[in-house]
Amino acid sequence: xxxxxxxxxxxxxxxxxxxxxxxxxxxxxxxxxxxxxxxxxxxxxxxxxxxxxxxxxxxxxxxxxxxxxxxxxxxxxxxxxxxxxxxxxxxxxxxxxxxxxxxxxxxxxxxxxxxxxxxxxxxxxxxxxxxxxxxxxxxxxxxxxxxxxxxxxxxxxxxxxxxxxxxxxxxxxxxxxxxxxxxxxxxxxxxxxxxxxxxxxxxxxxxxxxxxxxxxxxxxxxxxxxxxxxxxxxxxxxxxxxxxxxxxxxxxxxxxxxxxxxxxxxxxxxxxxxxxxxxxxxxxxxxxxxxxxxxxxxxxxxxxxxxxxxxxxxxxxxxxxxxxxxxxxxxxxxxxxxxxxxxxxxxxxxxxxxxxxxxxxxxxxxxxxxxxxxxxxxxxxxxxxxxxxxxxxxxxxxxxxxxxxxxxxxxxxxxxxx
Amino acid sequence: xxxxxxxxxxxxxxxxxxxxxxxxxxxxxxxxxxxxxxxxxxxxxxxxxxxxxxxxxxxxxxxxxxxxxxxxxxxxxxxxxxxxxxxxxxxxxxxxxxxxxxxxxxxxxxxxxxxxxxxxxxxxxxxxxxxxxxxxxxxxxxxxxxxxxxxxxxxxxxxxxxx
Numbered sequence: 001x002x003x004x005x006x007x008x009x010x011x012x013x014x015x016x017x018x019x020x021x022x023x024x025x026x027x028x029x030x031x032x033x034x035x036x037x038x039x040x041x042x043x044x045x046x047x048x049x050x051x052x053x054x055x056x057x058x059x060x061x062x063x064x065x066x067x068x069x070x071x072x073x074x075x076x077x078x079x080x081x082x083x084x085x086x087x088x089x090x091x092x093x094x095x096x097x098x099x100x101x102x103x104x105x106x107x108x109x110x111x112x113x114x115x116x117x118x119x120x121x122x123x124x125x126x127x128x129x130x131x132x133x134x135x136x137x138x139x140x141x142x143x144x145x146x147x148x149x150x151x152x153x154x155x156x157x158x159x160x161x162x163x164x165x166x167x168x169x170x171x172x173x174x175x176x177x178x179x180x181x182x183x184x185x186x187x188x189x190x191x192x193x194x195x196x197x198x199x200x201x202x203x204x205x206x207x208x209x210x211x212x213x214x215x216x217x218x219x220x221x222x223x224x225x226x227x228x229x230x231x232x233x234x235x236x237x238x239x240x241x242x243x244x245x246x247x248x249x250x251x252x253x254x255x256x257x258x259x260x261x262x263x264x265x266x267x268x269x270x271x272x273x274x275x276x277x278x279x280x281x282x283x284x285x286x287x288x289x290x291x292x293x294x295x296x297x298x299x300x301x302x303x304x305x306x307x308x309x310x311x312x313x314x315x316x317x318x319x320x321x322x323x324x325x326x327x328x329x330x331x332x333x334x335x336x337x338x339x340x341x342x343x344x345x346x347x348x349x350x351x352x353x354x355x356x357x358x359x360x361x362x363x364x365x366x367x368x369x370x371x372x373x374x375x376x377x378x379x380x381x382x383x384x385x386x387x388x389x390x391x392x393x394x395x396x397x398x399x400x401x402x403x404x405x406x407x408x409x410x411x412x413x414x415x416x417x418x
Numbered sequence: 419x420x421x422x423x424x425x426x427x428x429x430x431x432x433x434x435x436x437x438x439x440x441x442x443x444x445x446x447x448x449x450x451x452x453x454x455x456x457x458x459x460x461x462x463x464x465x466x467x468x469x470x471x472x473x474x475x476x477x478x479x480x481x482x483x484x485x486x487x488x489x490x491x492x493x494x495x496x497x498x499x500x501x502x503x504x505x506x507x508x509x510x511x512x513x514x515x516x517x518x519x520x521x522x523x524x525x526x527x528x529x530x531x532x533x534x535x536x537x538x539x540x541x542x543x544x545x546x547x548x549x550x551x552x553x554x555x556x557x558x559x560x561x562x563x564x565x566x567x568x569x570x571x572x573x574x575x576x577x578x579x580x581x
Contacts, residue, residue: 097469197470197477202572225498273498279486329572334477349476350483358465358480358577364500366575371502 010418011383017409018391019383022376025206030418031325037415038304039065039322044155044162044175046306046319047071047081049333051159051193057100057115063321063329064163064305069152070094070104071161072115081163082117083150104149117149158188160317176302177244179395183251183298186291187310192338196349199332199356205369206376207304207322210330213365214301215408217241217252217399218388223368224361225271226354230284231259232311232361233297239399247393247407248303254399256286256296256312283353283360286312287344303408311361313344314351326373330366332356424517434515434525434552437559442508445580450495453580454488457561458553461485465566465581468546479568479577491580501578506543507532508581522553522562529566531581533574544581545569 010021024030039045045064048071052060059072061084068084086093086106093106103120105112112121122144127137152163155172162172173181203210213219220227221234228234239254266272278284286296292310300308307318315336321329332355336348354360386409389401393410396403412418437456444452457463465479482488514526526549533543546568553562566581 098473195475197473197475198467199477199479200467200572201575203575223500225494271498271500276493276498279489280484282483283487283490345476349478349481352477353480353482356479357573357575360494360499363576363578367501370575 012409012413016391017393017406017413018385018387020386020405020409021381021383022379023381024418025208025373025376026325026380028325030416031322033416034304035065035322038412040067040165042166042169042415043304044164044169044172044302045304046160046302046317047163048161049159049193049195049317049335050079050156050161051195051335052098052333053079055100057102059094059096059099059101059115061094061097062319062331064152064165065322067165068092068094069163071163072101074115079154079156079161080116081152081154081161082113083152083165085150086111087119087147087149088122111147113149117151119144119147119149122147158185158190159193160184160188176249177246179242180244180249180251180300180302183242183253183300184302184308186293186298187300187308187315189291193335194338194340194345196334196336196345196352199334201330201357201366202323202327203330203366203369204327205366205373206325207320207328209369209372210307210318210320210328210365211301211303211408212405213369214252214299214307215250215404216402217254217404218402219368220361221265222269222271223364225273225276226360228266228269228272229259229274229276231257233399234259235265235400236262237399239397241396241399241401241404243393243395243404243407246411248411250301250404250407252297252299252399252404253295254297255294283350285347285350287347289313301404301408303411309355311354312351313347314355315348316352316355326377330357426515426517426523430523431513431515433559434523435513437552438510438513438527442510446506446508448579450492450579453492454485455560457485457488457564458555459485461488461561462563462565463488463561463580464564465568465577467571468567468569469571471565471567479573488580495579499578501576502535504536504579505534506579507534507540510548518551522551525550525552529581541574543570543574544577546581 012019047062048060053073056075059070061070069081070084072080084092084094088111091106091108103112110123114120125138127134152165153167154163237254242251261274296312298310305320309316316332316334319331336345355362386402386405389403393407441456463482470477509530510527512528516524518524528547531544532540534540549565551563552559
């Protein structure tokens with residue numbers, strides 16, 4: 001499976017990842033290797049929030065890479081994650097997105113499994129008696145224990161559930177690392193979460209482009225009118241680009257300002273609308289929450305599958321589920337905290353108008369990702385330019401940089417051996 | 419239908435059908451600046467995935483609480499949201515009309531929005547139903563509340579224009 005369709009001679013510009021070859025977004029063999037090395041081995045992937053499956057037997061069907069999995073809350077309060085694939089004939093036995101059950105029963109031949117995925121029943125296992133003979137049945141050496149569902153490694157971190165097909169993966173906190181982990185725990189500090197709802201979109205672009213989008217602090221103040229005009233994100237803000245030791249995960253951390261004209265960041269910027277006044281500005285009714293401790297925005301990218309958003313009072317996880325080289329599903333789960341009063345919940349929901357597939361600062365991200373993918377499809381041997389802030393890797397104490405993208409590809413090259 | 423609710427006159431049904439036809443024509447003709455005038459000043463307009471609606475989860479894809487917020491959306495659609503333009507075609511049918519106890523009407527209607535981008539095939543973009551409350555606002559019927567509950571499990575990339 002590691003034989004690529006043709007020898008790769010990718011031009012990364014002397015190893016610095018200041019160029020990213022278009023073929024990373026279009027080559028089916030590279031995609032297969034990504035699924036194997038980035039989604040199925042050595043990595044933790046996001047599967048959901050504990051608040052989505054609050055009671056024993058509650059389950060959620062979701063996806064890691066191209067494989068469907070089912071996340072279930074167990075009697076002891078723990079969670080199981082199993083592949084949605086019957087051990088018998090490979091049937092995706094679970095067809096509900098959410099539900100509650102005591103066992104999983106495959107509809108085809110009614111093999112049944114407990115919530116952990118252990119096989120507990122096989123019809124006609126001992127055969128069927130007709131008169132003096134017993135017809136059929138499984139061979140004598142057939143062991144239920146050898147035919148369970150594929151069970152994944154599971155770790156829960158303050159209400160967020162991660163899983164891995166690889167039982168030898170390093171512990172989750174080591175995988176995330178202390179630098180980005182500190183920002184993860186800023187949002188998920190153990191408080192009880194409340195589920196506000198979902199948004200689901202299918203974006204016709206390569207899945208990595210969404211990771212890049214949230215490692216790219218260059219575009220928000222240029223593409224998104226609302227960010228530059230109202231000062232939610234722009235190049236003249238105090239910002240920090242945090243990265244883990246291996247360059248794969250990141251946090252973009254910043255503090256909003258009052259927006260308005262500033263020659264350095266608004267002159268010639270066509271998306272800046274100096275005279276824009278909202279008819280109803282409740283959408284931007286921002287109230288500082290004590291746990292922010294300064295930053296008004298932290299955007300986390302946990303490689304390969306998760307983005308965690310805190311943009312003022314709006315909170316979401318965004319789950320990346322690839323569909324081949326040129327498409328991915330993007331699932332937003334908005335949440336709040338059990339301690340929120342009705343006014344804060346209303347505020348989080350109003351600010352959700354900024355995000356998701358119709359959002360004032362998100363709808364156009366999907367659009368530009370689609371246009372990027374179309375550009376890559378036009379050439380097999382060109383590369384993107386990724387030089388803002390130099391050609392190095394690591395973090396930065398400002399947001400005029402593409403360093404986080406270069407860092408991600410530094411890690412990617414190492415693991416993918418490309 | 420609530421058997422005890424007052425009957426809706428044929429005249430009112432025709433006015434309501436005209437309202438939906440005019441609403442669809444406004445959007446499909448891209449006369450976005452006229453779109454807020456189909457609503458009362460204190461209107462509510464929401465586009466909601468069916469899974470959130472059915473499960474009672476409060477998140478909407480878009481949720482506006484005044485005509486002012488609708489005007490702000492029009493500004494975004496025409497001036498700030500970068501997107502590949504597309505035609506829409508709203509097919510509205512199956513109106514279920516009943517009188518609202520508080521005056522006005524409660525209407526449910528099926529809709530399909532077909533999207534056509536330049537140089538591309540037409541595609542079913544969003545399918546769902548309107549769950550609306552309509553009032554007579556100084557002689558004109560207007561939406562006091564409009565909820566677009568869509569079945570479509572995935573939005574094909576982005577949702578820019580109103581539904």
